[in-house]
Amino acid sequence: MDISTFLVQCLNSIQYGLLLFLVASGLTLIFGIMGVINLAHGSFYMIGAYLAFSIAPFFGNHFIAMLLAGVALSALFGFFLEWIFFSYLYQRDHLQQVLMTYALILVFEELRSILVGNDVHGVKAPDWLSGGVSLGGIMTYPIYNLFASAACIVVAIGLYLVVNRTRLGMMIRAGASNRDMVRGLGINIRLLYRIVFAAGVALAALAGMIAAPMASVYPGMGGHVLIVCFVVVVIGGIGSISGALIASLLVGFVDTFGKVFFAQLSGIGIYVLMAIILIWRPEGLRSKGY
Template sequence: MDLATFLVQCLNAVQYGLLLFLVASGLTLIFGIMGVINLAHGSFYMIGAYLAFSLAPLFGDRFIVMLLAGLVLTALLGYVLEWAFFSYLYQRDHLQQVLMTYGLILVFEELRSILVGNDVHGVPLPPWLSGSFALGDLMSYPWYRIFASVACIVVAIGLYYVVNRTRLGMMIRAGASNRDMVRGLGIDIRRLYRIVFAAGVALAALAGMIAAPMSSVYPNMGASVLIICFVVVVIGGIGSITGALLAALLVGFVDTFGKVFFAELSGVGIYVLMAIILIWRPEGIMGKKA
């Protein structure tokens, strides 16, 4: 492998890892902080991709405006879903959470089939991001993938700042540690959880909107993403945003270079990584010991 090819694979690994982080960060907020096993989280990724397909003709070249509009719409969707369904799950056992969220997967897939159909669709690249730049004499790399990586980094920095440097983040961290104490201090824990859930849905949908121009938009596309995101959350440590970022990058590199060097075994690489991490640290990379 020459230097240019190695650089391309490294950029692909970072871009894939950062995209995984967007989805996994929403999952770790919902699963790690709210304690809800949300099997429908992959469906929010799918909703984001189909939203990009639907909104692209309306916004044309204004791709960033389309992403912002999609963020607002999916945050509102998350807020309504938490109020209508998930607010009843906090005191229920995990089996009931799994059954209801699996039911939501079926509902979302049926609605997708009715509204958009079962065909595979593509989302055009915005013209100002459709080119590529040279890496060596023979290799080139698309500008859109660089944009996707930068967008994910900006969101990661913003998420870290909100969680660790703001009053809202302080309430979220306190609610994750002891919700009864937070409620006793006069904080509306239901409203707080509603905001957290809306943010988690918006992050997953944003990942789907960013990924849509790089890949096809197709039915049930959230299923495989959901499994990998649970792996990322477990490796990083349940409830840790920083851990989710580190784990997503690790998974990105293992998956990308596994397909290059061990194509026949690439499907098990991330699960071997998870087993090694959990043997070393059962609570995950940044997880807290019980």
């Protein structure tokens, strides 16, 4: 493998890992704070991709405005979904949560089939993000992929600042540690849950919107992402955002380079990684702290 090919694979690993982080950070927040095992989280990624396909023609080359509009719509959808459905799951055991959120997957898939159909679609990247950057010789790397990585980094920094440097973040951390004490201090824990859930949905949908121009938009696309994100959450430590970032990048590199060097065994690479980490640290890489 020459240096240009190695650099391309490294960039692919980082880009894939950062997209996983957007989805997994919302999942680890919801699971770590609200205690809900949400199997429908991958569907929010799919909803984001189909949302990009649906509203992109109205925005033309104003791609960032499209992303912002999609995030706002997704957050609003998540806020009301928590209110009408997930707020009733907190006192249920995990088996009921799994069954009910799995039912949501079927509902979302059926609604997607009715509203959009079962065809595979594509989303065109804006003109100002077309083309590639030369990496030496004949190797180029798409500008849009660099934009996707940069956008994910900006969101990751923003998420870190919100959770660790704001009053809302302080309440989120306190709610994860002791929700009864937070409730006793007079904080509206139900509203806090809705904000956290809406943020988790928006992060997953944003990942889907960013990924849509790089890959096809197709039925069931959230299923594989959900499985990989659960691996990320387990490796990083449930409830830890920094752990989710580290685990996402590890999974990105293992999966990408596994497909390059061990194509026939690439499907089990991330699960071997998870097994090794759990043997070493059963609680995950960052069991404490955000």
